[in-house]
Amino acid sequence: MPDEFQVIAQLFAPLAKSFPGALGLTDDAAFLPPDALAETVVTVDAMVAGVHFLPDDPPDLVARKLVRVNLSDLAAKGAVPFGVLLAAAFPHGTSQDWLERFAHGLGRDLTEFNIALIGGDTVATPGPLTLSLTAMGKVAAGRAILRSGAQDGDVVWVSGSIGDGALGLQAARDQLALAPEHVAALAERYRLPRPRVSLGPCLVGVASAGMDVSDGLVQDLGHLCRASNLAATVDAAAVPLSPAARAALEQGQSLLATLLTGGDDYELLFTAPPSATADFLDLAKRIGVPLTAIGRMQAGSGVTVHDASGQILSLGQGGWRHFSATGSGAGA
Ligand code: ADP
Numbered sequence: 001m002p003d004e005f006q007v008i009a010q011l012f013a014p015l016a017k018s019f020p021g022a023l024g025l026t027d028d029a030a031f032l033p034p035d036a037l038a039e040t041v042v043t044v045d046a047m048v049a050g051v052h053f054l055p056d057d058p059p060d061l062v063a064r065k066l067v068r069v070n071l072s073d074l075a076a077k078g079a080v081p082f083g084v085l086l087a088a089a090f091p092h093g094t095s096q097d098w099l100e101r102f103a104h105g106l107g108r109d110l111t112e113f114n115i116a117l118i119g120g121d122t123v124a125t126p127g128p129l130t131l132s133l134t135a136m137g138k139v140a141a142g143r144a145i146l147r148s149g150a151q152d153g154d155v156v157w158v159s160g161s162i163g164d165g166a167l168g169l170q171a172a173r174d175q176l177a178l179a180p181e182h183v184a185a186l187a188e189r190y191r192l193p194r195p196r197v198s199l200g201p202c203l204v205g206v207a208s209a210g211m212d213v214s215d216g217l218v219q220d221l222g223h224l225c226r227a228s229n230l231a232a233t234v235d236a237a238a239v240p241l242s243p244a245a246r247a248a249l250e251q252g253q254s255l256l257a258t259l260l261t262g263g264d265d266y267e268l269l270f271t272a273p274p275s276a277t278a279d280f281l282d283l284a285k286r287i288g289v290p291l292t293a294i295g296r297m298q299a300g301s302g303v304t305v306h307d308a309s310g311q312i313l314s315l316g317q318g319g320w321r322h323f324s325a326t327g328s329g330a331g332a
């Protein structure tokens with residue numbers, strides 16, 4: 001294993017070039033340019049081998065997933081990302097080849113999302129590979145989208161499709177008996193989420209509340225309800241599913257609970273008054289991101305999911321939780 005200074009200088013410093021305040025990762029700290037009009041939105045996510053990704057996952061995909069789960073949180077607040085800090089604890093004996101592939105994947109996504117690596121820390125550990133990425137973005141001062149702004153009568157929207165993350169974990173573990181193209185699509189979705197970075201900033205000033213779906217649709221909508229002091233009803237038949245998830249669902253109804261409560265979707269969940277509906281359908285076309293109305297906010301508390309015949313679906317615990325004995329997925 002190369003020493004930490006070599007890793008920083010050779011593999012990480014090139015990823016800092018586009019951000020002058022990072023000083024090429026040659027100083028103790030980085031500097032953000034002053035900005036009177038915008039506020040900086042900051043988020044951090046940790047990923048541990050064996051918990052959030054499989055220990056033999058390709059290193060470039062591990063790096064890219066780490067970037068993407070964080071960008072999803074920034075998108076949820078309506079922020080445009082500009083930089084990340086990486087704290088990495090590499091197991092003793094991690095090879096140069098592994099580190100190069102990791103840095104290559106990191107650089108690829110930093111370029112794709114037009115952001116820079118502006119700092120971090122590099123250590124060795126006797127434990128499993130542990131990564132923490134802090135991501136920063138900008139949003140016009142006072143305009144960020146919060147979980148707490150939903151109003152009684154607002155429509156509940158989601159982007160993309162729901163449930164692919166949970167199925168993708170099974171696909172990546174080869175536990176899904178589906179056509180190979182569906183298994184491949186789902187596994188890809190689990191390993192490489194697509195954060196809705198283009199959508200988030202477009203929701204500023206239009207969405208009344210919003211968050212990303214990382215721990216399961218029902219549980220996450222529950223968080224939004226609590227923050228907004230409201231209840232939500234969801235029409236299960238309206239929840240958008242990918243062709244692969246539809247194929248999986250045809251194998252048995254009990255799977256619907258997995259789709260609605262599983263983690264790792266990284267879609268945006270948001271609310272807006274019914275009068276905004278036409279605007280969202282236009283926006284979806286303009287940016288090429290499907291947007292689907294799935295329910296309503298109303299007085300009360302909690303999330304109720306109805307099936308096509310109006311029956312209330314019982315979904316058990318409702319989503320992935322760390323620190324619980326009964327969780328069955330892998331959320332971030
Ligand atoms: P210090 O000991 O003063 O904390 P380090 O030697 O750990 O400094 O880091 C030197 C520089 O390299 C700092 O600017 C730091 O932010 C950066 N750096 C260290 N590790 C990483 C990393 N994994 N990713 C990005 N930058 C890093």
Ligand code: MG
Pocket residue numbers: 027028
């Ligand atoms: Mg120092």
